Amino acid sequence: MVGDKEYLWCMAADTSTILGIDPGTNFLGYAVLKVNGAGMHAEESGVLTMMHIGDTGEKLRRIHERVTRLIAQYQPSHMAIEAPFFGKNVQSMLKLGRAQGVAIAASLAAGVPYAEYAPRRVKQAITGRGGATKEQVAAMLEQILRVPIRQQLTEDASDALAVAVCHYYQITSTVVAGKSGGNDWQEFLKKNPGRLVR
Numbered sequence: 001m002v003g004d005k006e007y008l009w010c011m012a013a014d015t016s017t018i019l020g021i022d023p024g025t026n027f028l029g030y031a032v033l034k035v036n037g038a039g040m041h042a043e044e045s046g047v048l049t050m051m052h053i054g055d056t057g058e059k060l061r062r063i064h065e066r067v068t069r070l071i072a073q074y075q076p077s078h079m080a081i082e083a084p085f086f087g088k089n090v091q092s093m094l095k096l097g098r099a100q101g102v103a104i105a106a107s108l109a110a111g112v113p114y115a116e117y118a119p120r121r122v123k124q125a126i127t128g129r130g131g132a133t134k135e136q137v138a139a140m141l142e143q144i145l146r147v148p149i150r151q152q153l154t155e156d157a158s159d160a161l162a163v164a165v166c167h168y169y170q171i172t173s174t175v176v177a178g179k180s181g182g183n184d185w186q187e188f189l190k191k192n193p194g195r196l197v198r
Contacts, residue, residue, distance in 0.1 A: 020080050040165070084100060
């Protein structure tokens with residue numbers, strides 16, 4: 001996980017690149033977020049589709065290969081990845097965990113620090129509500145990045161972009177999980193009213 005020193009380093013950097021990953025063994029979403037000062041824009045986003053591949057090992061190899069290529073191409077300062085959702089289907093959770101682990105392994109092999117975010121945490125960071133719908137998250141991303149997310153991106157690519165933006169807010173905001181006072185989130189919303197989805 002990303003430690004305090006690494007957070008401070010990224011906060012001090014004028015320009016950073018964050019690689020966002022939405023893990024999956026059938027569809028793996030990815031997004032490259034360029035950050036320059038107080039601004040950010042989506043450099044690339046897409047989906048690695050593996051529905052046609054029957055062998056799990058081959059899927060994992062392709063995930064590792066794609067993440068490694070993205071890191072080599074864009075040289076991200078951090079990777080942000082969505083944590084598997086804890087549902088009732090144990091097999092699905094195991095598959096998601098494997099996909100996440102392979103992506104993290106590629107990040108670590110390249111010396112890129114990573115951070116995990118639960119789906120609710122991502123939604124809260126983007127919209128102000130942990131229970132927001134994917135449609136609401138995509139709509140807020142359109143406002144933040146000024147890009148027609150819902151027209152141009154698939155759900156997986158949009159999720160990857162959301163986790164990258166979540167990481168950007170995490171390292172640049174005073175609202176840090178476990179390290180903030182009780183009123184920090186309320187103060188943040190007062191200063192950023194457009195971040196709240198009603």
